[in-house]
Amino acid sequence: MTPEDLNELYRTYQESAFRLECRDTYAIPGEDPDFDAFLAHESFPARTVDDDEWLANVHAQVGRGKYFGRVRLLGHPVTDYTRFQLLCYPRENLPAGEEVRILDRHWLGSDDGWTHQDFWMFDERIVVLQHFDDEGHFLGVSEGGDPAPYIAIRRRAVELSVPFDQYRLVPAPRTGAETPEHAAS
Numbered sequence: 001m002t003p004e005d006l007n008e009l010y011r012t013y014q015e016s017a018f019r020l021e022c023r024d025t026y027a028i029p030g031e032d033p034d035f036d037a038f039l040a041h042e043s044f045p046a047r048t049v050d051d052d053e054w055l056a057n058v059h060a061q062v063g064r065g066k067y068f069g070r071v072r073l074l075g076h077p078v079t080d081y082t083r084f085q086l087l088c089y090p091r092e093n094l095p096a097g098e099e100v101r102i103l104d105r106h107w108l109g110s111d112d113g114w115t116h117q118d119f120w121m122f123d124e125r126i127v128v129l130q131h132f133d134d135e136g137h138f139l140g141v142s143e144g145g146d147p148a149p150y151i152a153i154r155r156r157a158v159e160l161s162v163p164f165d166q167y168r169l170v171p172a173p174r175t176g177a178e179t180p181e182h183a184a185s
Helices: 003-012 029-039 053-063 080-096 148-160
Strands: 016-021 067-074 099-104 119-122 126-132 138-143 167-171 178-182
Touching (some): 003 053, 003 119, 003 138, 053 080, 067 148, 080 099, 099 148
Parallel strands (some): 016 067, 067 099
Antiparallel strands (some): 119 126, 126 138
16 A cells, blocks of 8 residues: 555545544645644635645545545644644635544543544545654555454544534633533534
């Protein structure tokens, strides 16, 4: 399995593409200018299906009636990169048609042994593990083998998570530390 094979799967899957996104920080080369602007409290333009190949593909796949989505685990303390993603999802991923769900690690308790490996699963048949170094730089991919454990992980992650628009990160009284809160539906 190569990164090119993974890129091909994004375009050729038949029914569903699902990602479990576990890391609190990723170092993604194309995001550097936007992330730098975010850190400097400057505005930056949202990517759209008209100017971004990734979002255009998501939009096209969803337009064909296919599922494209992820569960994003959110750790504490919340990293700047996670804050950046929480800003970008509703501006970019959601308008393209991707389902984004949030799973706050506070909700896991000791049930977290399955929450440390990023993966993509296509059509509940093909699992692609994504590997990163400690700083979040992409190292490569490998095949995940038997999809059954990953199907179970997906079900558990979806069961414990909430849709993006039902999640809020709010400052805790006095301490300023952030805590999760379900938004009113």
